[in-house]
Each structure stands twice: as C-alpha cells, then as structure tokens.
Amino acid sequence: xxxxxxxxxxxxxxxxxxxxxxxxxxxxxxxxxxxxxxxxxxxxxxxxxxxxxxxxxxxxxxxxxxxxxxxxxxxxxxxxxxxxxxxxxxxxxxxxxxxxxxxxxxxxxxxxxxxxxxxxxxxxxxxxxxxxxxxxxxxxxxxxxxxxxxxxxxxxxxxxxxxxxxxxxxxxxxxxxxxxxxxxxxxxxxxxxxxxxxxxxxxx
Numbered sequence: 001x002x003x004x005x006x007x008x009x010x011x012x013x014x015x016x017x018x019x020x021x022x023x024x025x026x027x028x029x030x031x032x033x034x035x036x037x038x039x040x041x042x043x044x045x046x047x048x049x050x051x052x053x054x055x056x057x058x059x060x061x062x063x064x065x066x067x068x069x070x071x072x073x074x075x076x077x078x079x080x081x082x083x084x085x086x087x088x089x090x091x092x093x094x095x096x097x098x099x100x101x102x103x104x105x106x107x108x109x110x111x112x113x114x115x116x117x118x119x120x121x122x123x124x125x126x127x128x129x130x131x132x133x134x135x136x137x138x139x140x141x142x143x144x145x146x147x148x149x150x151x152x153x154x155x156x157x158x159x160x161x162x163x164x165x166x167x168x169x170x171x172x173x174x175x176x177x178x179x180x181x182x183x184x185x186x187x188x189x190x191x192x193x194x195x196x197x198x199x200x201x202x203x204x
Contacts, residue, residue, distance in 0.1 A: 001068065001118045005099030009069070012189050015197045026194055028164045030201045032142045033072070037202055043067070043075040044141035048157070052081030052128040053088045055146040055168045055191070061095060061124055062192040065117050066199040077124070078141070080131030082149075086110045087126050088172075094184040098192075132158060166194070 018026075029045075036043040047059035060079035067075035092113055096102045103123070106112040114123035129135055131143070143160035148167050157163055168191060174183035 001065070002099055002101070002116075005065075005117055008099045009192070009196070013193050013196050015193065015200060018194065018197050022194070023197070025166060026198055028162070029142065029144060029166060030198050032162050032164065033075075033198065033202055036074075037072065037204060041074070042140070043072070044078070044137045045075070045144060046078045046080055046131060046136055046141050046157075046160070047144045047146050048080050048082070048131045049145070049147040050082050050149045051085040052079055052083075052130075053085050054091055054171055055187070056081065057087055057091055057126050058095075058188050058191045059144065059146050059166075059168075059195065061100070061115055061117075061126070062188070062195040063198070064124055065192075066195040068118065068121060069196065070199040070202065072199055072202050072204065076137075078136045079126075080129050080133060080136050082131065084110065084130050084133075085128045087113060087128055090171075090175075090180065090184050091188075092126070094181075094188050097185070098188060 033043050045063055047056040049056040056079040060077045064075065064077040086109060092102045095115060101116040103114040104111050105114050110128050113126040115126050116123045137159070139159040141160060143157040143163045145163065145165045146168055147170065168187060171184045171187040174180040
C-alpha cells in the first residue's frame with residue numbers, strides 16, 4: 001500500500017467512532033463476507049447507487065483497500081448504478097488527495113479511471129455503469145445498496161445472493177458550494193472507516 005495512503009488511514013480512520021446502531025447496519029455485510037471466507041469462496045461485492053458516480057465508487061474503492069489492509073484474500077469489489085452517468089471528477093480528486101494514484105485512461109463523456117493504492121496490486125477500474133453491466137459479476141455476489149433511492153427503486157437485483165442496504169448521504173448536496181471539498185473528504189472518510197471496520201471483523 002502506498003505509504004501516503006497508509007499514513008492517511010492511520011491519521012483519519014478511527015473505528016471507535018462507529019456507533020452501535022451503525023454497526024448493526026454493517027453486520028449483515030460482515031456476515032456475508034465471513035460466510036464466503038469460511039467456505040473458501042470468492043467474495044464478490046457490487047456496490048450500487050443511482051448514478052454510479054459518487055457513493056458506490058467510494059465504497060468499491062475503500063472496500064477493496066480494506067480487504068488488502070486486513071489481508072482478506074479473494075475479495076473482488078465492483079460498483080454500478082440504476083443508470084449510467086459518469087464518475088464525478090470530485091471523487092477522483094478526493095481519492096487522489098487521500099493518497100491514491102489516479103490515471104484517466106479514457107477521455108469520453110464517461111471516462112475510465114485506473115485507481116491505484118499499491119505499487120504491486122492491480123488498479124481498481126472506475127467508470128459509471130449499470131449494476132448489471134457485463135463488467136460486473138452476474139451471479140454469486142452481494143449487492144450493497146449505498147443510497148436509499150436505488151434501494152427503493154431496485155427491489156430485485158438479478159444474480160445477487162444477498163442484498164444489503166448500507167446507505168450514505170449524497171455528497172452531491174455540496175456541489176457548487178464552498179464546502180464541497182470538505183464534504184467529499186468527510187464522506188470518503190466515513191465510508192473508509194466503515195469498510196475498514198467491516199473487514200477488521202473478518203477472521204481467516
């Protein structure tokens with residue numbers, strides 16, 4: 001893991017800030033991952049929100065990082081939306097400020113990003129797509145609903161073994177304001193903290 005990213009995690013991630021009520025929300029995902037680990041099966045996680053532009057990408061990235069940090073192998077994290085838009089540039093900027101290396105590898109209306117957190121790990125590929133895009137798993141995965149709109153609007157996710165709502169407030173509310181940078185930073189920290197907590201609970 002990049003040294004600057006590890007420093008950032010050590011500085012800003014405090015698992016003790018997670019409330020008992022919130023831990024109860026996170027527990028179904030802990031249980032799902034633990035079951036897969038116990039069965040020595042791949043852990044496929046698809047994080048889903050409406051536009052696959054902000055929260056689902058942050059969740060995908062931080063879950064993948066947390067799995068490596070806690071040395072939980074065979075974890076593969078994806079993201080998708082109920083519709084395709086584009087990864088919002090502020091998300092990439094926020095992750096870069098937190099220690100990731102970000103490479104834009106395609107310049108289109110829906111750019112593709114390579115998001116690296118370690119010199120020797122495969123980069124995370126970030127771009128907006130529908131949750132059932134061929135890039136994502138078609139079966140044997142957990143569907144984590146990161147926004148209430150997607151959770152309510154998609155009552156059925158084909159191929160999902162388990163559907164788990166873990167919703168976050170959309171940082172989009174700060175777009176165009178002086179607080180945008182701070183709001184995106186704090187939402188990323190919140191998601192990072194919760195993903196780190198989830199994988200800290202997994203026993204090998």
